[in-house]
Amino acid sequence: MERERLVIMIEMAVMAALSVILGLVKVNFFWAFGGSISLEMVPIILIAIRRGWKIGLGAGLIAALIDLITGGIYQVPLQIILDYILPATLLGLAGVFIIKGQLPKISSIIYGIILASSLRLLSYFISGVVWFGIYAPEGWNVALYSFVYNISHVFPEMLLTMAIMVLLIKKAPQVFKVRRL
Numbered sequence: 001m002e003r004e005r006l007v008i009m010i011e012m013a014v015m016a017a018l019s020v021i022l023g024l025v026k027v028n029f030f031w032a033f034g035g036s037i038s039l040e041m042v043p044i045i046l047i048a049i050r051r052g053w054k055i056g057l058g059a060g061l062i063a064a065l066i067d068l069i070t071g072g073i074y075q076v077p078l079q080i081i082l083d084y085i086l087p088a089t090l091l092g093l094a095g096v097f098i099i100k101g102q103l104p105k106i107s108s109i110i111y112g113i114i115l116a117s118s119l120r121l122l123s124y125f126i127s128g129v130v131w132f133g134i135y136a137p138e139g140w141n142v143a144l145y146s147f148v149y150n151i152s153h154v155f156p157e158m159l160l161t162m163a164i165m166v167l168l169i170k171k172a173p174q175v176f177k178v179r180r181l
Contacts (some may be wrong), residue, residue, distance in 0.1 A: 008055060015043040016062035023067065026063030037153055041091055041161045043127035045113060049104050050176055056092025064088035075131060082127035090119040104176055109165050125148040
């Protein structure tokens with residue numbers, strides 16, 4: 001039991017670190033205020049599917065804290081929660097549709113990624129309305145601006161993550177199996 005807990009903690013740390021590293025390699029030339037497309041969601045989604053949503057939440061939180069410590073930009077403390085802690089942590093909820101002990105179904109993976117990405121979008125959206133609405137083009141509703149801005153990077157990243165997870169489940173299903181110690 002102790003050994004298994006240690007393996008889970010190591011896996012969480014590795015996936016969180018991998019998420020931060022993959023977040024550094026990004027496409028961000030369209031977004032002036034922090035939006036980007038990267039593969040940072042993949043490791044957190046993967047551990048959530050492998051180990052369950054609670055472990056996924058933990059790995060997402062660790063990734064958020066590392067990201068924040070290594071270069072987070074914010075104006076007020078509440079923004080830390082909406083732009084860093086919640087978006088990364090909530091990715092762990094991608095594992096809520098997975099039945100433990102079984103190979104995950106593609107539909108369960110997709111539903112989980114949609115749920116996690118939607119919650120991530122909601123967090124960014126609220127932050128955009130509260131702090132970045134001043135950048136809305138003249139004549140634009142602040143909420144519409146925040147939605148359009150944030151969906152323009154969350155949606156493609158969600159699709160990219162889905163494609164990778166579906167490819168993994170089809171070509172390397174062993175990645176999703178947990179070996180008991």
